[in-house]
Amino acid sequence: MTYQKESFENLIERMEAFLNEKKYVEARKNIIDLEPVDIAYIMESLPEDTIPVVFRLLPKELAAEVFVELDTDSQESLIKGFSRAELKEVIDELYLDDAVDIIEEMPANVVKRILATADPDTRRDINNILQYPEDSTGSIMTTEYIDLKSHLTVQDALKKVRRVGQDMETINVMYVVDKDRHLLGYVSIRTLLLAEEDQTMAEIMDDTIISASTLDDQEETARKFEKYDFLTMPVVDKENRLVGIVTIDDALDVLMEETTEDIEKMAAITPTYKTYLNTGIFETVKSRIPWLLLLMVSATFTGQIISSFEDALAAVTVLNAYIPMLMDTGGNCGSQASVTVIRGISLNEITIKDLFKVIWKEMRVAVIVGCILAACNFVKLMLVDKLLFHNPITLTVALVICLTLIFTVFAAKLVGCALPILAKTLGFDPAVMASPFITTIVDAISLLIYFQFAKFLLHL
């Protein structure tokens, strides 16, 4: 089959018609060859009461895969409608880490029902993973991997792969352990296939092994996938005993989630971990209000600075007109520096020891940027604002504005690059030190510089 490349809108309409006319065989035929994530999308685009109907049309294994891709609300209402046998069938088909992800989102009574239905082994494994802290590597690992004892021969290892491989999340990499389950090395399926039948795992394994601990931060572990190009990574306990593996699909989800979180923090939003359209109005308000309030109140400083120079502004009223330009340019320069540095920190390209290298670089950039901006602005002031708009701009006023620009850019770049690194050093989240926060500080600095130059050069 060629995979449907256009959008699914026509298919959704067709499906609705089939379901209305109870043409279930037709409905089934139309979606059964799609990827699970796309079937889930189609189901959620159909009227809500048809979701269980479509779900029951799917073969057992596919149904479980689709279930994982549904959103939490659909999952919950499906579970509530399941018979005990149906629920057991779905739970048994799920990969363990997916089951845990689903359980973490469900209300307590649903969780109880799921755990009561699962077989005792699965229940024990689920409970085991559930006990790890939310952002830990343990919470994203799975216990469905193949481990091989070091004395096993290639022939026996291949037999084991054939026997248990079907139920494992991956067989691309297998881990070699001693009799106490201590992690010794790894063997890829390629190595296994290319080796001689009577070689042992100890002989063919690669013992250069990078592992994560169950309590390691999940982002740290996910970054290692990016750095080392891993497909899977073993997870060990404090005694270096193998307890699970993390696969790249879960690492990728973590990376994307953490990036979204960083971006939200940079825009002064408290992360919600939900997609935009799935977040309720009040939840959105709650994630945005605290920072807005804090920043609004901080603007008291800028207000007070302006108030205290009221007389100077009244004397040379044209100075007023350039306050927004100076504040915005300062804010933009500051956020350019801070956002670049914050991204560098989260990609591990910039560390605390680079502080002075970063500051030295930003200082030089700031001088060049400041001078270019000041020069362009000077030309604009004299040609456009003075000649075209007839604003009362003297040479001295232009000088005050342009000098302020140079110093503001310098201060903004310095504050913008240094604050995120200092935040990191003190154990705070650098992403919070982005544009809005920097803007508030730079606003105050630029006004102070402006009024000092005005007082000095215009003798106010």
Place this chain on the structure above:
Amino acid sequence: MTYQKESFENLIERMEAFLNEKKYVEARKNIIDLEPVDIAYIMESLPEDTIPVVFRLLPKELAAEVFVELDTDSQESLIKGFSRAELKEVIDELYLDDAVDIIEEMPANVVKRILATADPDTRRDINNILQYPEDSTGSIMTTEYIDLKSHLTVQDALKKVRRVGQDMETINVMYVVDKDRHLLGYVSIRTLLLAEEDQTMAEIMDDTIISASTLDDQEETARKFEKYDFLTMPVVDKENRLVGIVTIDDALDVLMEETTEDIEKMAAITPTYKTYLNTGIFETVKSRIPWLLLLMVSATFTGQIISSFEDALAAVTVLNAYIPMLMDTGGNCGSQASVTVIRGISLNEITIKDLFKVIWKEMRVAVIVGCILAACNFVKLMLVDKLLFHNPITLTVALVICLTLIFTVFAAKLVGCALPILAKTLGFDPAVMASPFITTIVDAISLLIYFQFAKFLLHL
């Protein structure tokens, strides 16, 4: 060996000592068990003239892997120092897509030398991939994959895997083609191992196959890895003939690169595709200056608005002090909305057809946020600014400020959420519509609202 978990600083010092004392065996022993990316890091931390020395200590295959991880400058200087035989050895060991990545960064004379050294087959493949446009899927694919004819039996397929598997980038998934190389389906190594020896590929393959075209945007292809949890994806030409595969490590690099690019654009920076510390001063200036200039000149509008209300401001000077607060709060509200929507668009969670849903949501959020901020601000104005700081604030002035706040927040959220989606609809990059751009627009809007309320309520 347990993998070194602390930082590599001690090791680098030790290596320097070994190299100074020409203890090459010791030096080799200390790094040979590390991951290639870490060896590259250590080499680049050592004095520059020792890089070729350390490189020659490494066994052939590891040397090639380390070479890939070095930065462009080190690669170039190594190539220049290589004998023809050494260069050939490295090029032959490289995976094809890595070789192409390196060639793309090298100056013309070095490229010529590399191509002259490579064997004819490799040269043809490299030239083939080099012809694809920079951001296309063709440019990140590799041609080192295993393809299996559909009539092949499992036994023969496994023989082929054993024969050619060593040189392929991955054997986790293999692709099934007909005699004209049309893509028919895929077979995972797991399916192959679990199948009966005499089954054919046509029988065991999965024909629900999602492929990319050579000319598809690389970001679009990389997003499919995220959505469908792929490890590899086939790339076909216009006639659906298999021409290469993309592997998840390259897709992950694309995702990270595109995210950094988005973040840079949101902060009004032209992306440079280099790490922060590797970008030169002038390159950094060049990536930052255009937007700063544009935004600075746009601030002319806000300046003109203030100038035209100069008399009103002179009459009630206290109004001046609240301009920064109003502008900043508007800017922050706008960037919260725009950044959330931009991220949603790049994660494919928000599409053009969601425009009205998004606007409706932001309108409701804006009303609630606006009212909360206005209420808090009113209290602050009357208690802190009036009673504590003795600012001359009347009830009417407070009303002007608070009403402006509500309307500014509303306008900011509306502009902030709608502009990125409209940009996307018109084929522009939504990321450019982030904070700095929105701020400039919202500044003007908030000033206009402010002065209209002031004129009306204060009878100016």
